[in-house]
Amino acid sequence: MIDKIILVTLWHLGHQESYPCVAERFGLTETSVHHRLLTVSYALVKAKHLILQWPSLDEILNLEEGFQERYKSPGTVGVIGDTSINLLDYSHVQTANDASPDIYLQLQAVCDSNFRFCDVYTKWTENCKDDQKFTGSPLQRKLEGEVLPPDLHIIADSTYPAASYLLLPYSSQGKLTATARKFNERHSATLTCIRKAFGLLKSTFPRLKELNMCVNLKF
Numbered sequence: 001m002i003d004k005i006i007l008v009t010l011w012h013l014g015h016q017e018s019y020p021c022v023a024e025r026f027g028l029t030e031t032s033v034h035h036r037l038l039t040v041s042y043a044l045v046k047a048k049h050l051i052l053q054w055p056s057l058d059e060i061l062n063l064e065e066g067f068q069e070r071y072k073s074p075g076t077v078g079v080i081g082d083t084s085i086n087l088l089d090y091s092h093v094q095t096a097n098d099a100s101p102d103i104y105l106q107l108q109a110v111c112d113s114n115f116r117f118c119d120v121y122t123k124w125t126e127n128c129k130d131d132q133k134f135t136g137s138p139l140q141r142k143l144e145g146e147v148l149p150p151d152l153h154i155i156a157d158s159t160y161p162a163a164s165y166l167l168l169p170y171s172s173q174g175k176l177t178a179t180a181r182k183f184n185e186r187h188s189a190t191l192t193c194i195r196k197a198f199g200l201l202k203s204t205f206p207r208l209k210e211l212n213m214c215v216n217l218k219f
Contacts, residue, residue: 008033008038013205016212052120054142057149058119064152067111071190075166076150078118079155082108082133083202087124102126105211108133109199112153115197134160154211155190 002193011017012033026033044051055063060077063095067076083105103126110119119135134140134156143154143165153167160166169187170180202208 005036005039008036012037013207016206016209035040038127040057052117055118060148060152067190069098071193073155073190075152076155076190077152078110078112079107079130079190079194080134080139080166081157081191081198082106082111084125085208086210088210106133108139109194109197110138110139111194111197113193113209115193115200116196117201132133155187155193157191 004026008022008028011025012022015022018023018034023030023033024029028036039042055077063077064075067073084106087103087105103124106123108121109117111117113167119131119139121139123133125133143163148154149164150164155167156168158168158171161170164170167187169184170176172184176184
């Protein structure tokens with residue numbers, strides 16, 4: 001029974017089939033499919049602190065070695081970025097001006113040099129380019145608590161705020177020195193790490209490319 005519950009969940013996340021199709025494939029009712037998905041989802045949420053853990057100091061030093069070896073990026077222990085997942089069903093979403101909304105689930109994450117996530121934060125937003133995604137997030141509060149040694153940092157793009165623990169590129173406005181251009185090239189190469197991580201996530205679980213689900217939201 002447990003094996004079938006997990007198989008149904010993995011199939012649902014790994015494909016974009018409707019509930020009736022999944023139910024027919026596994027010889028279940030649509031209600032049973034829905035119940036199995038909820039069972040596994042709730043279990044994963046309860047165990048998230050075991051699956052996604054911020055690295056210890058010893059692990060952080062190993063992460064730095066990984067970025068130095070793969071990207072020649074000294075002092076880097078992670079790369080932060082975000083991706084947006086479109087919500088298809090807006091029927092239960094309320095907006096201030098009653099306009100037809102474009103709602104996204106914004107996923108912010110930090111990954112290591114092997115594309116493994118060590119921090120994930122999600123929120124619903126009307127703007128897929130929300131530049132305030134980091135501000136007020138649990139990760140920001142954690143990093144403000146000085147969990148990183150002063151000589152280490154996380155690579156971020158220019159949409160993130162300047163901070164001692166975030167390494168941003170030089171602004172492209174104005175003339176950059178050869179050293180600054182070389183730094184930006186190395187910085188950009190390291191940023192591809194989080195883009196690849198998101199690409200692997202969505203290719204493994206195509207359901208995350210867009211969410212055909214009903215949620216109650218108010219903006």
